[in-house]
Amino acid sequence: MLLNDLGRKVFFVYPPSVVKEDLITHLIDNEYETYMVKDTRRAELLFEKYDDAICFVNIDTGISEPEWEEWIRKILAEPKFSKIGLGIVSYNSNEKLQKKYLMDIGIQCGYIKLKLGRDESIKILLATLNANEAKGRRKFVRADATGDTLSSLNFTHGRLQIIGKIVDISVVGFACILDPDPELAKNMLLSDVQLKLRASLLRTDLILLGSRPVDDRNQYIFLFPPKIENHAKAKIRTYIQTTLQASLEQYLEEAIKNAPKEAQRQSPQNTSTLLEPALEELEDLAEIEATNESNKESQAKEANEEG
Structure with missing residues (x-):
């Protein structure tokens, strides 16, 4: 998979409270990889x-408006940033x-005028990101959880109590290592599995x-059920966003400390190349199952109307 196939990262610089508390959630729900x-x-x-990122700046704060103008002109004039997409979010609707x-x-x-209201701002942001192909080929945002010691899964298999370490997760499924390894069969259904995603259960x-x-272990790829409840999806998405943001903060902290070595550090984009083919298959399968469920519901509705 080519790097730009992973989509374009979306940054909000000095995001206002309405962006932090509301708009970003909607972008995440629509599977855009979004950061503050x-x-x-x-x-x-x-x-x-990330030289093809999309960045929205809040010109109402941080620095003065003339300084924002100077900075934006500088970024647009810099050849190495020629693929960066810049936009503005502001409560200032001066024509x-x-x-x-x-x-x-x-x-x-x-130029997103926040005074237009929440719904209109979301609509414009989503249209802008779609027009700029921010998703790429990837259907679902995923996060690398290998460094997270606070998250796990557990379930009972026969007489064994299995503990799992999450490796990589999206809203449709995840990769993990199980201990002890129960050597599960493909297509097996596991019931009543508990996921601990940091503070969420x-x-x-x-x-x-x-x-x-992978190395001397089996990595298992699990799919969430197509009808997973919305509150569970919300917990998973919150975990993904929190994990991605934490990775970015760590990356920036290291970059600021030692800028000359920046290019050598691992990117906070977050998928093992070993898992990529299986996770792509997982995403495609999830999309097919969701389409099948939608078709079944439509057919049932038509049958009821005819009856």
Whole structure:
């Protein structure tokens, strides 16, 4: 899979409270990989690493508006940042200000007027990200959980109590290592599995998509049931976002400490290349099952109407 197939990271610099508390949640629910960034210095470090990112800046805070203009012009003029997409979020709906950024300066990702209200802002953001192909080929955002010691799964298999270490997770499923290894068969259904995602607990059934040897262990790929409850999905998405944001913060902390070695550090984008083919299969299977469920519901509705 090519890097740009993973989609484009979406950054909000100095995000206002409505973005942090509401709008970002909707972007995550729509499977956009979204992050909050504290300042322009960190934003530039991220642009060095992710040179096709989309970045929305809040020009109402952080630095003065003339300083924002200077910074935005600098980014747009820098050849190495030519693929960066810049947009603005602001409560300032001054027409001259909008014209300056959209027409004179030429930002590519719009001027989002937050005064239009939550629903309209979400609609515009989603349309902007879709137009800029922010998802790439990937259907679901995934997070690398290998460094997370606070998350796990457990279930009973026969007389064995199995503990699992989550390796990689999306809202449709995850990869894990089980201890002890129960040598489960493909397509097996596990009932009443408990997932601990840091502070969140949830119980769910799981479908085993398959396994593969990695080093001296088996890594299992599990699929969540198609009808997993919305509150469980919300917990999984919150965990994914928290994990990705924490990875980004750690990455930036190291980058600021030792900028010359920035290119050598591991990216916070978060999937093992060993797991990629199986997880792509998992995502495709989830999409097919969701489509089948939707078709069944439509057929049942038509039958009821005819009856």
